[in-house]
Amino acid sequence: MKKNSGFLILAILAALAVSCATESSVKVKVVIPGSPAVRLDPYREIVVAAFWQETELKDFNLNQALVNYLRDEIEHQFKGKLSSKTISWENAQMTENKDFWKQLLPEPQGCLILTGKAQFTQDVRKALLAKDRRAIDDGPFTPEKAWAARKSFSLKLGIYLIKPDTGEVLFQRDFQEAMDYEGQKQMAEFAFFDLLQKIKLKLFRLLFGSEKIQERYLLSR
Amino acid sequence: MRKNLVAALALICLSSAFFAGCGAFRSADQLKFGVWASEKNLWDEAIFRWKKALAANPKSVGAHNNLAVAYEKKGLFEEALKEYELALKLDPENTYVKSNYKNCQENIQAPKKETKDNKDEKK
Numbered sequence: 001m002k003k004n005s006g007f008l009i010l011a012i013l014a015a016l017a018v019s020c021a022t023e024s025s026v027k028v029k030v031v032i033p034g035s036p037a038v039r040l041d042p043y044r045e046i047v048v049a050a051f052w053q054e055t056e057l058k059d060f061n062l063n064q065a066l067v068n069y070l071r072d073e074i075e076h077q078f079k080g081k082l083s084s085k086t087i088s089w090e091n092a093q094m095t096e097n098k099d100f101w102k103q104l105l106p107e108p109q110g111c112l113i114l115t116g117k118a119q120f121t122q123d124v125r126k127a128l129l130a131k132d133r134r135a136i137d138d139g140p141f142t143p144e145k146a147w148a149a150r151k152s153f154s155l156k157l158g159i160y161l162i163k164p165d166t167g168e169v170l171f172q173r174d175f176q177e178a179m180d181y182e183g184q185k186q187m188a189e190f191a192f193f194d195l196l197q198k199i200k201l202k203l204f205r206l207l208f209g210s211e212k213i214q215e216r217y218l219l220s221r
Numbered sequence: 222m223r224k225n226l227v228a229a230l231a232l233i234c235l236s237s238a239f240f241a242g243c244g245a246f247r248s249a250d251q252l253k254f255g256v257w258a259s260e261k262n263l264w265d266e267a268i269f270r271w272k273k274a275l276a277a278n279p280k281s282v283g284a285h286n287n288l289a290v291a292y293e294k295k296g297l298f299e300e301a302l303k304e305y306e307l308a309l310k311l312d313p314e315n316t317y318v319k320s321n322y323k324n325c326q327e328n329i330q331a332p333k334k335e336t337k338d339n340k341d342e343k344k
Contacts, residue, residue: 032293032296034328035329035331212328214324216293217320217321217323218256218259219283219286220256
């Protein structure tokens with residue numbers, strides 16, 4: 001009887017030791033929001049201010065389009081308030097002028113200024129291309145080569161996030177996108193928004209992060 | 222007399238082991254429940270369970286690790302890092318926690334590195 005109870009205790013202890021020693025893990029797939037390059041959640045308002053523009057285009061107010069676009073798009077993702085402000089740039093180095101940004105807003109606490117430098121250019125590229133011989137023959141004097149024209153647009157954006165209470169630059173990133181369009185009727189506005197859309201994807205990944213599916217181990221002991 | 226003393230000592234040992242074990246079992250149950258909840262995508266419930274597991278057993282590596290995963294899922298990266306570090310302090314050689322911690326760190330550093338590279342390019 002005594003021997004049996006001894007064995008029983010030993011068996012229980014062994015079972016407990018085994019159960020304590022083994023580690024049980026579960027591999028799970030977790031959708032993890034990407035970590036943004038800058039934390040925007042401590043701020044209550046973002047003020048989108050006019051950009052420095054190197055060259056202006058005829059019949060197209062780039063600054064207005066840019067400010068409105070960024071303000072509206074950021075508003076969908078940012079939990080705080082969005083507004084816009086017109087400022088007059090004296091030169092491209094004004095981002096470093098802390099005093100200017102410090103006096104810009106009446107209540108700078110908890111605000112961020114989004115501004116930057118923009119350059120939108122367009123040019124026409126022409127090339128002399130060999131004519132397709134399979135095309136309908138127009139007679140003995142058909143030229144062997146023909147001119148092909150493409151309209152090329154390029155958008156450079158330098159985005160700055162400035163803290164108006166200190167005038168410091170919190171975040172800075174340069175973006176550049178270019179696109180060619182066949183045919184010369186492509187309007188600058190359409191091209192601008194195509195390019196801006198591409199930049200937005202990259203910018204928002206940095207400002208708000210992007211979701212990723214990753215594997216993690218959960219422990220159940 | 223001696224027999225009684227041995228019996229009393231054995232009783233004390235058994236009861237203390239029982240109550241200590243109860244705490245550990247409560248913690249393990251909460252841990253498992255939390256894992257089940259997370260698999261059903263009920264992450265708030267999972268966090269609640271793992272916090273309870275920690276209250277019952279503050280040295281639970283599993284609870285710290287799982288809470289860190291849940292914080293990552295919620296985008297609370299600083300809190301996640303803190304929990305991973307606590308788990309690694311308790312069990313520095315745990316390969317699962319080490320792997321999770323490494324991935325979490327990489328996620329946090331990636332956008333900062335991208336911004337730094339951009340600045341370097343400009344220089």
